[in-house]
Amino acid sequence: MSITIHTTLRGLFVSGFGLASLLALSGATSAQPRPPAAIQETMDIGDEPGRVSTEEATITDGPYARQMVLFRSSEAPGTVVIHSAERFLYVVQGNGRALRYGIGVGREGFTWSGQVKVSRKAEWPDWRPPPEMLQRQPYLPRFMAGGPGNPMGARALYLGSTVFRIHGTNQPETIGQAISSGCFRLANGDIADLYDRVPVGTKVVIRHKATL
Numbered sequence: 001m002s003i004t005i006h007t008t009l010r011g012l013f014v015s016g017f018g019l020a021s022l023l024a025l026s027g028a029t030s031a032q033p034r035p036p037a038a039i040q041e042t043m044d045i046g047d048e049p050g051r052v053s054t055e056e057a058t059i060t061d062g063p064y065a066r067q068m069v070l071f072r073s074s075e076a077p078g079t080v081v082i083h084s085a086e087r088f089l090y091v092v093q094g095n096g097r098a099l100r101y102g103i104g105v106g107r108e109g110f111t112w113s114g115q116v117k118v119s120r121k122a123e124w125p126d127w128r129p130p131p132e133m134l135q136r137q138p139y140l141p142r143f144m145a146g147g148p149g150n151p152m153g154a155r156a157l158y159l160g161s162t163v164f165r166i167h168g169t170n171q172p173e174t175i176g177q178a179i180s181s182g183c184f185r186l187a188n189g190d191i192a193d194l195y196d197r198v199p200v201g202t203k204v205v206i207r208h209k210a211t212l
Contacts, residue, residue, distance in 0.1 A: 057154075057172070057187060057188040057189040058187055058188075058189025058190055058193075059102055059172070059175060059187050059189075059190065062102075063102065063176070064087070064088075064101075064102020064103075064175050064176050065102065066099065066100070066101050066102075066190050066193065067099075067100055068093070068097055068098070068099055068100070069090075069097065069098060069099075069100045070096055070097060071090055071092065071093075071096065071097055071098030071100070072096060073090075073092050073098065075092045075203070075205065076092065076203075077092050077093055077094040078091070078092065078198075078202060078203075079091075079092045079202070079203045079204075079205065080092075080118075080166075080198060080202055080203070080204040080205070081098070081204075081205045081207065082103070082105075082166075082184060082204065082205065082206045082207065083207050084105045084106070084111055084113070084178075084184075084206065084207065084208050085207075085208060085209055087102060087103055087104070087105060087175075087176045087177075087178075088100050088101065088102060088103060089101045089103045089166070089184065089186070089194070091194070091197060091198065099197075101186055101190050101193075101194060102175045102176055102186070102187075102190070103166075103175065103176075103184050103185060103186055104169065104174045104175050104176065104177050104178070104179055104180055104184070104185040104186075105177075105178050105179075105180060105184055106178060106180050106181065106182040106183070107178045107179050107180065107181075108178065110180065110181050110182045111178075111182070111208050112164075112182060112206065112208065113206045113207055113208040113209075114206055115203065115204070115205050115206070116159045116160035116162065116204050116206070117159075117160055117201055117202060117203055117204065118157045118158065118159065118198060118199070118200050118201060118202045118204060119158050119159065119160050119161065119200065120157075120158040120200065121155070121156070121157055121158070121195060121198075121200055122146075122155070122156045122158070123146075123154070123155055123195070124146035124147060124150070124154060124155075125146050125150070125152045125155070125156040125167070126143065126144065126145055126146050126150070126152075127141075127143070127144040127146070127150050127151055127152045128142070128143050128144075129141075129142070130163045133181055148170065149170060150170065151169065151170055151171075152165070152167045152168065152169075153167050153168015153169045153170060153185070153186075153188050153191055154168040154188040154189075154191055154192050155167065155168055155188075155191040155192055155194075155195040156168070156191075157194070157195065157198060157204075159204060163182075164182050164183050164184075165183050165184075166183070166184045166185075166186070166191070166194070166204075167183060167184075167185055167186075167191060168185065168186060168187070168188040168190075168191040168192070169185040169186070169187065169188070170188075171185075172187040172188070175187055
């Protein structure tokens with residue numbers, strides 16, 4: 001696997017990239033007091049545990065709606081290609097086409113590119129914020145069971161041995177934005193669709209720069 005970190009993300013990788021393996025966090029479930037509203041405006045994926053969105057689970061119109069598109073690629077059918085700058089994830093279909101999903105991506109300082117494989121899949125995954133996120137946001141819960149109010153959403157595809165994932169969200173209005181800590185988020189209906197199409201072992205290519 002090859003990874004390029006575009007800013008200071010070194011603390012976010014686990015043993016596959018030369019750092020110690022990510023340890024299981026404690027089972028504590030109580031969150032510390034919430035920060036002031038002014039601070040909440042700049043938060044990322046882990047900032048609203050317990051929120052159950054009233055938004056549609058699937059984006060059905062606009063540029064980020066799931067759709068088949070023309071897509072030139074030398075990658076084999078089934079490969080997942082992410083264009084962070086464009087806010088799209090593609091599943092290569094062959095014959096110059098791909099299934100395209102709108103996504104949310106890492107905010108400034110948390111973008112990356114490289115090639116990994118889907119190492120694990122989970123439905124309604126539990127959420128354990130990594131130590132680096134807890135250092136930045138100590139008010140977050142140390143553990144949260146999977147469910148509609150979980151920031152990980154309905155499904156998750158784990159990327160290699162990194163702490164990054166392709167996952168759902170309880171904030172579907174953030175699709176198309178650069179707001180996460182390096183993960184790629186889809187509306188819950190879209191991640192459920194992607195989950196059924198992408199097996200463990202699938203090649204995932206993450207590209208940071210916009211294509212020509």
